[in-house]
Amino acid sequence: TQLLEQSPQFLSIQEGENLTVYCNSSSVFSSLQWYRQEPGEGPVLLVTVVTGGEVKKLKRLTFQFGDARKDSSLHITAAQPGDTGLYLCAGDRGSTLGRLYFGRGTQLTVWP
């Protein structure tokens, strides 16, 4: 059983569309991280959110941490083919330093 549920699992959209990926849990996390993973590579950190209700923006990507620190979302505006990849959310429960609980990931494909 995954501690973090990500949805949707797959997303296929046209260039220029907007999209939102969700990461939900019944557990509270001290922080939530979003990663992007390319085939044959390890995950690369995009952002860490720490405070409930926090919103962070990274160019066309907007990340939000829920008020109760149990859920998060990633919104991409005007998606581009270069955004294609596996997006993973990961939570830190604050027990073991740096131990992360990952969701299953959202495979995003953006068509030109």
Add this chain to the structure above:
Amino acid sequence: GAGVSQTPSNKVTEKGKYVELRCDPISGHTALYWYRQSLGQGPEFLIYFQGTGAADDSGLPNDRFFAVRPEGSVSTLKIQRTERGDSAVYLCASSSGDTPNTEAFFGQGTRLTVV
């Protein structure tokens, strides 16, 4: 190199054999993590080292799995009597690891296939 290096990139082994997977963390990083990523899944925690000691090995699935980090740098994940269910990508990550939310950097992984 500047990043986390894992060798080999790919390993095919027969069921029942012993394998070793190596991780070279970023120089100076005291924290080192092993994760396992099965097909269609997110990475799953295996073990965490702080320096030479395993601070949390609760993610190791059974006693066929063992990891060491004798000098506080390179780590080796050892799997005995491999089973087909062990097939996955094994990821290593390191961080300076002395405060919460310190960024961990992942290697490219070792793809293990047990036939």
